[in-house]
Amino acid sequence: MGVANELDIYIAIKDAIIQQKLRPSMQLVEEVIAESFGVSRTPVRNVLRKLAGEKLVTVIPYKGTFVACPTVEEAKEVFEMRRVIEASGVKKVSGKLTRDQLSQLSELLDEEHSAHHNGDPLLAVRLSGNFHLKIAEFTGNNYYFRYLEELISLTYVIIALYGMSKHMHCSDHRRLMLLIEQGEAEQAERLMIEHLKEIEDTLQFEEKGTAPQTLSEVFRLANGHYASVKG
Amino acid sequence: MGVANELDIYIAIKDAIIQQKLRPSMQLVEEVIAESFGVSRTPVRNVLRKLAGEKLVTVIPYKGTFVACPTVEEAKEVFEMRRVIEASGVKKVSGKLTRDQLSQLSELLDEEHSAHHNGDPLLAVRLSGNFHLKIAEFTGNNYYFRYLEELISLTYVIIALYGMSKHMHCSDHRRLMLLIEQGEAEQAERLMIEHLKEIEDTLQFEEKGTAPQTLSEVFRLANGHYASVKG
DNA sequence: TAATCCAAGATTGGATACAATCCTAATCAA
DNA sequence: TTGATTAGGATTGTATCCAATCTTGGATTA
Known part of the structure; x- marks a missing residue:
């Protein structure tokens, strides 16, 4: 695929989350997404903010954007x-x-x-x-x-x-x-x-009761090799 | 006021709309807002997109952002x-x-x-x-x-x-x-x-029944001297 | 006169460069 | 060994420049 507009990127990311290709707590690095869609970070940022407004992702300032991980x-x-x-x-x-x-x-x-x-x-x-x-x-x-x-x-x-x-x-x-x-x-x-x-x-709420509460916790547990769209 | 972060700008614009200082259909020019808050257009754009997600403003590509005007x-x-x-x-x-x-x-x-x-x-x-x-x-x-x-x-x-x-x-x-x-x-x-x-x-739906349906109509009627935050 | 075309201005959209921040890991000292 | 410190890399946040688009208004022509 060549370039893409914001709507394409929005749909692609949302579909990936819905189809569980992007799992909860995964980080969405702006530059990686930008490159794979052939655009700059600017439209990617817009899309991620839009998804944050729908609570599908969580933006943590100066840290990154992560797929939502509802408690x-x-x-x-x-x-x-x-x-x-x-x-x-x-x-x-x-x-x-x-x-x-x-x-x-x-x-x-x-x-x-x-x-x-x-x-x-x-x-x-x-x-x-x-x-x-x-x-x-x-x-x-x-x-x-x-x-x-x-x-x-x-x-x-x-x-x-x-x-x-x-x-x-x-x-x-x-x-x-x-x-x-x-x-x-x-x-x-x-x-x-x-x-x-x-x-x-x-839903099996109790089984995965040890599910990660905070995102930083997730990545500490994985000792640096945290889940990422890069991987 | 010196500089401001996105939250300040968000609250200020939202309050202005709620307090009717910014009336329906008014245009929100990015650069004007940016200057009055002492920042570049970038964070202003983020705020306007966020407000668009809440349907408080309407973004029309390559035309501008306007205060919502619900039918x-x-x-x-x-x-x-x-x-x-x-x-x-x-x-x-x-x-x-x-x-x-x-x-x-x-x-x-x-x-x-x-x-x-x-x-x-x-x-x-x-x-x-x-x-x-x-x-x-x-x-x-x-x-x-x-x-x-x-x-x-x-x-x-x-x-x-x-x-x-x-x-x-x-x-x-x-x-x-x-x-x-x-x-x-x-x-x-x-x-x-x-x-x-x-x-x-x-609510008096009938009285202002001639309320503007589309935004372009508004500004055509006003013959160029449309309402703006500049004014 | 009236319609069409084109050019200039205004505004938004996107790419890039740089600043700010966070995390990591190596270094050093107790 | 353990803890603190610091330098480096990675990522996001912001500013700025240029491109794309829309609108307006004037010039041109039938």
């Missing part, structure tokens, strides 16, 4: 806010979707289903996220989408950190879509809340 | 999301606040009350916003605070654009605090939703 408490906050926004969102769209919108949801369900059977759990998780995002999009209110996009991106990082059981309650999505289609707003709302609680419960 | 639809989206987040927030804190937290809320109410009687409606609006923010803070979940801070900042811009009746339902806040104190979660939730709907209803 257990932060992870629980993410899921709590997801329940607030998604419960309201699914209630809002219930019984209000067009045939075309419903078929878009249905298509995402099919893709998620086949990703499961093809043994690609990471892809399945991302398609699951897209299902939730689509509902937010269909509310017609941009804030449902904007905030949920941020929260779902963080959910991917949380899953990268704290793992996830294989069984992803795929059937919940199907039932959710039926309730939306039938206009059962209250039931859809309750199911969404339950669904998100179940996802949160499948 | 009626966008304004209604802001209030809808405020209802979602604040209804959940006030329900969450009801009956859970310490004596100290309640007195913090009470103090804000007193300040708001005196700002009203001192004929400073702008200050009263800001103190009202702080009251709502404090509740979000007391949820203990950072996302309530982060998202609401963004939405309330935008509310100030919306009020600057679409005006507001003098009578601000100051008594709602008092009743809200009582319900929180007494642990009447459901009643507090309902009152918060009603309160926010009333605020939205006092």
